[in-house]
Amino acid sequence: MTRLSVNINKIATLRNSRGGNTPSVLDAAINCQKFGAQGITVHPRPDERHIRRQDVFDIRPIITTEFNIEGYPSEDFIQMVIDVKAHQVTLVPDSHDQLTSDHGWDTIKHMDFLKEVIARFKEAGIRTSIFVDPDLSAIEGAKETGTNRIELYTEPFATMYPVDPISAVAPFKEAANLAHKLGLGINAGHDLSLKNLRFFHDHVPFLDEVSIGHALIADALYMGLRSTIQDYLSCL
Template identity: 75%
Template sequence: MTRLSVNINKIATLRNSRGGKIPNVLDAAINCQKFGAEGITVHPRPDERHITRKDVYDIKPHITTEFNIEGYPSDDFIKLVTDIQADQATLVPDEPGQLTSDHGWNTVKHHDFLVDVIGRLKAAGIRTSIFVDPDLHAVEGAAKVGADRIELYTEPYATMYPLDPDKAIAPFIDSAKLARQLNLGINAGHDLSLKNLKFLIDKIPYIDEVSIGHALIADALYLGLKNTIHEYLECIQP
């Protein structure tokens, strides 16, 4: 079954816009789990414009499900992830000031770098996932560098979905099938929402985990966090 990991970055963005502790990021993590989320995702960036390093340390003792930390695998990031003993590290090829993740790794070009990073994380007992575009070469490269999973970058799917759902999902189905043949786990994330999530899961029912933040937190403004999480869980039920 597909698991839902809630990315709480946007909670931290709102808090940081005013300063102080409202809304409280730790309370958000605790409540997301209480309301049925099966994981918590954070993506600390070097400028700490949303989740801070302190947040990551504060949240960890309260994780009762799974803690997924996303980020560019700098030495600082690897130290943070290993100090925390995250359940999963999701490696993204972001520039330091990048607004949001907008592409996957070229796993062929960065083969040696990723082998080194993944080796360090695996030595610490941390599952690794590599953010990739729906590209067969990238998926093959992820297997060759020793990743445990891929995370399919789903923004192109979300953009095309309203126009042609079958065309939108096609490259993701092909990439997921190859990943499965290569014994890679499959995660997915970016711009997934209540509008497009169920179709994705129906077409690729063996996705291990979806990580959703922006749309879910936006929906929670209208529906409430508890109701929103329940609606997303309904989308991924078989």
């Protein structure tokens, strides 16, 4: 079964919009795992507009499921992930002021940088994943960096899915097959939802994990967090 990691950034966005601690990201993390999620994902950004650095340290000791931290590997981010002893780190090529992740790494261009960063995480015993487009050369490059996994950037699939689902999923299926052949684990995320997740899961082989935040938290506003997580799990 493909694991579901719930990204709780949007809980923090709502909290930060009013100040105080309502809703609590700690309660959200605890409840997500209680309702069946097999992982918690956070993406702390330099401006702390949603998840804050302190949240990262506060969440780690109160959850029993896998803790995945996403972000650009700046020196302070690297040290934070190592200090908090995350189970997995997902490296994204975002600029400091980027609204949301919108592309994968050019693993050939940034090969030396990624090798250095990944070696530090692996020395600390932290599993690494690289955010990539479903581009075969990028996946081959990812293998050379020493990463444990890739995370397929799925927004292009989600955008095209309502028009032509078979064409939308085809490059991701090919990418997953290559990654598996190369011995890489396969994660996926970005704009996956109840509308498209089951189809994606049924057609893309060897998926270890999906990370879903925005759509899942939005669904929970109407259906409740427990029911929403169960519906997402049923797609997997």
